[in-house]
Amino acid sequence: MYNILIGGAAGQGIDTTVSILEKAFKKSGYFVYTVKDFMSRVRGGHNFMLIRFGNEEITSHSNKLDGIIALNEETIRLHQSKLKKDGFILCDSNFKGDFEAIRIPMEEKAKEFGNPRVSGTIAAGAVLKIFGVDFNHLENVLDTSVKKAYFQVNMQAVHYGYEATDNIYPHMGGKYKDFMLINGNQALALGAIAAGLKFYSAYPMSPATPIMEYLSRHSTAAGVVMEQAEDEIAAINMAIGASYAGVRAMTATSGGGFSLMVEALGLSGIAEIPVVVADVQRPGPATGLPTRTEQSDLKFVISASHGEFPRMVIALRNHEDAFYQTARAFHLADKYQIPVIILSDQYLGDTTSTVKKYDLSEIPSNAPLVSAADETKYIRYRITENGISPRRIPGKGDYFVTADSDEHDEYGFITESADVRVKMVDKRMRKLEGLMEELIEPEFLGDEDCTTLLLGWGSTYGPIREAITTLNDISGGKFGALVFGDIYPLPVKALTKYAKKAKNIINIEQNATGQLASLIREVTGIKCTGSILKYDGRQISGEEIADRLIKEGYNG
Amino acid sequence: MGKSFSTYETAWCPGCGNFSILRCLKTALEELNIDPAKVLMAAGIGQAAKTPQYISANTFCGLHGRSLPAATAAKIANENLTVIVNTGDGDSYGEGGNHFIHAIRRNVNITHFVHDNQIYGLTKGQSSPTTAEGHVTNAQADGNLNYPLNPVLLAIAAGAGFVARSFSGDTKHLTEMMKAAISYKGYALVDILQPCVSFNKINTFSYYKERVYYLETDHDYTDKAAAMIRAMEFGDRIPIGIFYREEKPDYHTKHKVLASKMPLVDQKYDPMIVQNLMNEFV
Ligand SMILES: Cc1ncc(C[n+]2csc(CCOP(=O)(O)OP(=O)(O)O)c2C)c(N)n1
Ligand code: SF4
Ligand SMILES: [Mg+2]
Numbered sequence: 001m002y003n004i005l006i007g008g009a010a011g012q013g014i015d016t017t018v019s020i021l022e023k024a025f026k027k028s029g030y031f032v033y034t035v036k037d038f039m040s041r042v043r044g045g046h047n048f049m050l051i052r053f054g055n056e057e058i059t060s061h062s063n064k065l066d067g068i069i070a071l072n073e074e075t076i077r078l079h080q081s082k083l084k085k086d087g088f089i090l091c092d093s094n095f096k097g098d099f100e101a102i103r104i105p106m107e108e109k110a111k112e113f114g115n116p117r118v119s120g121t122i123a124a125g126a127v128l129k130i131f132g133v134d135f136n137h138l139e140n141v142l143d144t145s146v147k148k149a150y151f152q153v154n155m156q157a158v159h160y161g162y163e164a165t166d167n168i169y170p171h172m173g174g175k176y177k178d179f180m181l182i183n184g185n186q187a188l189a190l191g192a193i194a195a196g197l198k199f200y201s202a203y204p205m206s207p208a209t210p211i212m213e214y215l216s217r218h219s220t221a222a223g224v225v226m227e228q229a230e231d232e233i234a235a236i237n238m239a240i241g242a243s244y245a246g247v248r249a250m251t252a253t254s255g256g257g258f259s260l261m262v263e264a265l266g267l268s269g270i271a272e273i274p275v276v277v278a279d280v281q282r283p284g285p286a287t288g289l290p291t292r293t294e295q296s297d298l299k300f301v302i303s304a305s306h307g308e309f310p311r312m313v314i315a316l317r318n319h320e321d322a323f324y325q326t327a328r329a330f331h332l333a334d335k336y337q338i339p340v341i342i343l344s345d346q347y348l349g350d351t352t353s354t355v356k357k358y359d360l361s362e363i364p365s366n367a368p369l370v371s372a373a374d375e376t377k378y379i380r381y382r383i384t385e386n387g388i389s390p391r392r393i394p395g396k397g398d399y400f401v402t403a404d405s406d407e408h409d410e411y412g413f414i415t416e417s418a419d420v421r422v423k424m425v426d427k428r429m430r431k432l433e434g435l436m437e438e439l440i441e442p443e444f445l446g447d448e449d450c451t452t453l454l455l456g457w458g459s460t461y462g463p464i465r466e467a468i469t470t471l472n473d474i475s476g477g478k479f480g481a482l483v484f485g486d487i488y489p490l491p492v493k494a495l496t497k498y499a500k501k502a503k504n505i506i507n508i509e510q511n512a513t514g515q516l517a518s519l520i521r522e523v524t525g526i527k528c529t530g531s532i533l534k535y536d537g538r539q540i541s542g543e544e545i546a547d548r549l550i551k552e553g554y555n556g
Numbered sequence: 557m558g559k560s561f562s563t564y565e566t567a568w569c570p571g572c573g574n575f576s577i578l579r580c581l582k583t584a585l586e587e588l589n590i591d592p593a594k595v596l597m598a599a600g601i602g603q604a605a606k607t608p609q610y611i612s613a614n615t616f617c618g619l620h621g622r623s624l625p626a627a628t629a630a631k632i633a634n635e636n637l638t639v640i641v642n643t644g645d646g647d648s649y650g651e652g653g654n655h656f657i658h659a660i661r662r663n664v665n666i667t668h669f670v671h672d673n674q675i676y677g678l679t680k681g682q683s684s685p686t687t688a689e690g691h692v693t694n695a696q697a698d699g700n701l702n703y704p705l706n707p708v709l710l711a712i713a714a715g716a717g718f719v720a721r722s723f724s725g726d727t728k729h730l731t732e733m734m735k736a737a738i739s740y741k742g743y744a745l746v747d748i749l750q751p752c753v754s755f756n757k758i759n760t761f762s763y764y765k766e767r768v769y770y771l772e773t774d775h776d777y778t779d780k781a782a783a784m785i786r787a788m789e790f791g792d793r794i795p796i797g798i799f800y801r802e803e804k805p806d807y808h809t810k811h812k813v814l815a816s817k818m819p820l821v822d823q824k825y826d827p828m829i830v831q832n833l834m835n836e837f838v
Contacts, residue, residue: 144836179838181838193829193830193833194827196825199632199633221829225813231654233622233655234622234655237618237629238628238629240629242630242632244626245596245633246634247633247820264622357838360827360830360831366825367825394596394637395593401614401615402614403618405618406617414609
């Protein structure tokens with residue numbers, strides 16, 4: 001497994017360099033995992049990306065570097081300490097400093113080629129040579145990474161970089177050539193389309209914006225209307241309006257925008273109109289750290305909005321979840337006529353991973369669930385045993401579909417009757433009983449006989465998974481982990497079983513207060529004995545988890 | 557003549573302007589021959605916003621101020637629905653003020669009837685965005701310090717293609733305005749002067765009756781500058797009628813997914829789409 005860092009200022013084209021590299025690596029057979037560390041600015045500052053690749057599955061980034069590709073001098077200063085002993089630095093010939101490096105006159109050559117912006121592409125060419133990647137797929141890679149008009153100059157640049165360097169690492173081969181290279185936001189958008197999404201409304205907010213951009217680009221092909229709303233309040237009310245009218249609808253935002261959507265969650269709850277809302281979390285409160293990652297919205301989204309109504313919250317753990325669980329969210333929202341919230345975060349949203357093509361036969365249903373027209377008079381909010389009332393599409397027959405944010409009777413008319421009120425609350429809350437049956441237990445990783453049980457949720461899945469392998473190699477199988485995807489209502493079966501056996505229970509979360517631990521304590525009484533909490537806006541890595549646990553003496 | 561619309565018992569105060577608005581709405585819809593099962597009556601929250609509850613149609617009574625985004629999207633989802641929003645001045649211009657401007661920009665083919673009683677009725681008499689300066693209310697005990705908003709002028713300035721004002725006390729005029737607005741292809745606003753007998757003792761029936769007059773038959777409603785000048789007239793004399801009308805493509809006409817095909821709600825999902833999209837990532 002190799003791990004390289006590409007760094008520079010915003011506006012220097014790191015994106016293009018990385019896009020060329022990750023595609024070329026994957027086409028050569030490697031599994032590729034790329035994380036993004038960008039500042040919230042358009043020019044200057046320091047941005048970097050880490051590409052980890054090899055011939056086996058990778059689920060976490062790593063901070064131990066085989067190579068640094070420095071598009072500016074600052075990159076070397078900031079990251080040199082993470083370079084492995086035999087690692088390399090690739091930089092421009094004119095960079096000052098007495099460090100050992102592969103120096104190529106990239107800026108000079110790029111100017112000579114007539115486009116100063118291709119110096120990053122020269123670097124990409126050099127890196128391909130260093131790692132022994134051949135040129136078989138280069139045309140296709142460039143085609144999808146740069147604009148048509150710049151194809152030739154980039155081709156020239158890659159070739160120059162390739163010739164200017166020597167090979168260092170042998171190519172290890174790999175079987176991932178025909179897999180996809182997709183990030184969490186794209187996977188989520190694709191999952192929504194696979195579920196039959198027809199209407200998407202959103203207001204731009206990092207790190208959720210790429211979802212709306214993806215859907216806009218593919219709007220015509222996918223038959224999806226993507227409308228940029230004037231604010232997040234409009235975005236969710238639009239999604240609910242479209243859903244009422246019978247199409248699958250969704251909105252996504254980050255925590256700040258979710259705060260504005262809160263009142264309408266309750267509208268979906270009481271009017272029983274399905275809606276899917278994704279919160280791609282970033283550090284808060286307020287504006288927080290716009291381009292960075294955190295898992296601090298859990299307790300917020302499980303209780304957001306006044307009043308009481310059933311809801312479902314699903315945390316996305318990886319690029320498979322982003323697709324399949326998003327599709328499932330639509331199915332559950334429809335089946336129970338409730339809001340379903342998807343919790344993602346910047347780490348998962350922006351991280352590109354190699355993923356097997358999704359299996360569409362695993363998608364539950366891609367049309368809204370509508371009741372058969374069997375009754376003589378349609379009663380929108382009919383009180384039923386399972387709490388689910390028949391749903392119909394307005395304008396499709398000789399009946400009226402009502403929807404009301406006021407408490408209402410079975411016909412949807414406003415009422416203040418104490419009796420009806422209680423019946424309606426009970427009816428809505430009964431949906432939770434069915435929902436409990438649908439819950440997917442957290443995935444167990446590691447050794448059944450573990451003495452130390454790690455608990456996590458969402459995007460820390462990958463890092464925890466890597467850590468468990470490392471820790472069990474060292475300890476001979478003392479570690480296990482449960483990582484939650486379905487998180488509200490909280491599935492408790494696996495948790496109760498493993499918690500009983502474990503001596504140490506440690507929650508690992510990207511927040512300051514241990515929100516999962518607190519939810520678990522509230523629901524089950526189970527107390528975590530220790531915790532690893534990270535809230536600096538940077539995702540914890542598998543190595544970091546393993547190192548900390550060993551340092552704290554859990555290795556036996 | 558098509559099917560008729562039923563109206564139900566209301567919870568409005570006797571003498572309230574809302575009654576004649578409801579009556580005119582029923583007449584307008586029936587005269588336009590619209591099938592009640594194909595009508596979506598949307599609203600926010602308020603006295604005006606109870607209108608959908610009192611007429612036989614599909615209803616969407618959403619959140620205070622938020623009816624326009626929901627109604628807009630419902631229309632996007634199914635263009636075969638006649639989507640009408642009936643809601644108050646507070647709901648439309650206060651809580652939902654931002655949506656008002658952007659619904660105009662979006663120009664989805666919906667009709668917006670604002671029951672403008674220049675007061676918050678349901679919450680028992682606080683100032684609304686259209687309440688006159690100096691008007692003493694329960695919450696503006698020393699008189700309203702804020703200058704009133706002119707919704708007709710704002711709508712024209714924001715680019716609305718159909719902007720009219722009417723008066724609940726002139727049912728013939730109101731019915732005609734409603735029919736014209738519903739028939740217009742695009743976002744249409746009718747600001748309806750509506751006496752609130754319980755909480756607005758200033759803008760009463762006779763207050764409006766004395767001031768209201770018809771825009772002249774030679775008013776050129778295709779002339780935006782002229783429309784804006786007439787819209788600025790609001791005081792001793794209040795013009796009613798169509799201030800501005802412009803034929804322009806609505807949202808559906810311009811949208812690639814909506815223009816060429818059947819209503820969104822009837823468009824089928826094709827799994828090949830996802831297969832193709834996945835191939836782009838390989
Ligand atoms: C978020 C929210 N804020 C406040 C209210 C309380 N509220 C209900 S209706 C209303 C104002 C009604 O005034 P208007 O829209 O002019 O309607 P009217 O009753 O005058 O017809 C207010 C403030 C609410 N329901 N929701
Ligand atoms: S409070 Fe005013 S607006 Fe409401 S019903 Fe009574 S008169 Fe009409
Ligand atoms: Mg009012």
